[in-house]
Amino acid sequence: MSFSTFNVASLTAPVTNAGQPMISSPFSFFLAAVPGTGYRLFRLTNSGGAGATLTLQATISSPFKAPTGEANQPGTSSTVDSSDGNILASPYFDGTSIWFTHVFDLVGFLTVRYGAVKVSTNTVATAVAFHSGTSDDFNPSLAVGLNPSGTSVYLNWAFTDAPARTATSDVIDALPAGQPIGNLIGTGAVYAAGSITSQTRFGDFSSVAIDPQVPGGTCAVAAQQYFGVGGTWKTRLARVGTCQPPVLVPDMRNDSLAEAD
Numbered sequence: 001m002s003f004s005t006f007n008v009a010s011l012t013a014p015v016t017n018a019g020q021p022m023i024s025s026p027f028s029f030f031l032a033a034v035p036g037t038g039y040r041l042f043r044l045t046n047s048g049g050a051g052a053t054l055t056l057q058a059t060i061s062s063p064f065k066a067p068t069g070e071a072n073q074p075g076t077s078s079t080v081d082s083s084d085g086n087i088l089a090s091p092y093f094d095g096t097s098i099w100f101t102h103v104f105d106l107v108g109f110l111t112v113r114y115g116a117v118k119v120s121t122n123t124v125a126t127a128v129a130f131h132s133g134t135s136d137d138f139n140p141s142l143a144v145g146l147n148p149s150g151t152s153v154y155l156n157w158a159f160t161d162a163p164a165r166t167a168t169s170d171v172i173d174a175l176p177a178g179q180p181i182g183n184l185i186g187t188g189a190v191y192a193a194g195s196i197t198s199q200t201r202f203g204d205f206s207s208v209a210i211d212p213q214v215p216g217g218t219c220a221v222a223a224q225q226y227f228g229v230g231g232t233w234k235t236r237l238a239r240v241g242t243c244q245p246p247v248l249v250p251d252m253r254n255d256s257l258a259e260a261d
Contacts, residue, residue, distance in 0.1 A: 006054040010034055012042060013087040018094045018144045018151075020212045025093060030054070031117065033087045033102045038062035039124055041098070041117055058122035064113060065105040071136035072162040073196045080160065080168060081202045082110045082138040089141030089206055094151045096120070101140040101155060110136040112157050115181060129184040131171055135161040139225065143208035145217015145241075150178035154220040154240065155188075156208045168194040170224040170236050172208075177217075191238045192224065197231030205235045211243060219243035 008030075015029040030042040039060045046052045070079035083103055091100035097116035104113050106128060115126030130137040140157035153175040160168055173188035175181065204225060211219040219241040228234040 004052040008032065008040075008042070008054075010040070011086040012040070013089075013091055013100075015091045015093050015098050018092045018210070019146045020210060020215075020217065023093075023095050023146070025095070029091075029093055029098055029119065031087060031091050031098055031100055033064075033085060033100070034059075035066035035085050035104070036063055038064070039100075039117060041119065041122065057119070060117060060122055060124050062115075062124050062126060067103055067110055067138075068105050068108070069110075070200070071110055071138055071160045071168075071202075073160050073167055074162045074165040076196050076198075078196070078198050079200065080138075080197070081200050082136065083203055088139075088203065092142070092144045093119075094144050094146060097151075099142060099144050099151070099153060101142045101157075103138045103140065106130075109134075110138045112137045112140045112155070114140065114142060114153070114155055125181045127181045127183045129155055129157065129173060129188070130186075131159045131188065131190075132161055132164065132186055134163040135159045135166070139203045139206045141206040141208050141222075141224075143210050143220050145177070145210045145220065147177055147216040147218070152177040152217055152241075154208045154210075154222065155184065156206060156222040156224055158202070158206070158224055158226060166193070167196045168202075168226045170194075170222075170226050170238075172222050172224075172238065172240050174241065189240070191222075191240075192226050192236035194226035194234070195229050195231060197227040199227065199231055199233070204233075211239065214241075214243055
């Protein structure tokens with residue numbers, strides 16, 4: 001087995017094509033978030049052959065500040081890892097734009113930044129998302145649904161709010177199809193409330209995927225990490241949007257049915 005490799009200047013995320021079924025495109029894309037600069041957009045050609053080529057299509061100016069600290073927790077000096085500002089969850093290409101999300105520093109608070117790179121013009125539009133004016137928001141992921149009205153976006157992340165005595169909790173918000181990119185501030189639904197922890201590592205689980213059983217991209221399945229009682233790692237799963245009745249899965253611990261947790 002053989003494959004091509006390419007050196008790039010910073011952590012670079014592969015872009016997933018959106019759609020159910022998945023849309024086709026002549027290129028594969030990769031995207032990097034670069035503190036102080038903005039975004040680097042790469043284009044991969046001949047990905048199925050021996051002559052694969054990775055080209056820097058554009059460096060897009062949209063400066064941001066990398067996180068300068070970790071997430072604060074209530075009642076303890078222990079903090080939670082917030083990553084370094086890179087794109088860690090898969091971006092999605094909707095046929096026109098690449099949707100992405102990552103964390104950055106906004107006046108000393110960890111904040112989610114999301115947006116879309118338009119590949120035909122090498123331009124970007126961004127907005128912020130956070131739970132409250134005192135929250136630290138981190139570990140984001142997103143997914144996009146395609147329908148005749150346009151692209152709908154589901155944004156999933158974790159947060160703490162030390163002044164409000166809120167430990168690690170999970171929140172999800174949505175940008176309806178056809179709505180311009182805008183700030184999502186305090187509008188998300190909290191779907192898991194956690195506890196404080198002495199663990200510092202965080203961020204292994206964050207994802208959103210469009211439910212393929214629901215037409216129009218109106219339903220998504222989210223997974224997000226949080227801390228349970230005693231500071232143990234847990235992952236909450238949730239179906240959000242306009243969905244069919246909740247899917248029940250066997251709980252192997254007591255042989256009953258429960259929503260996935």
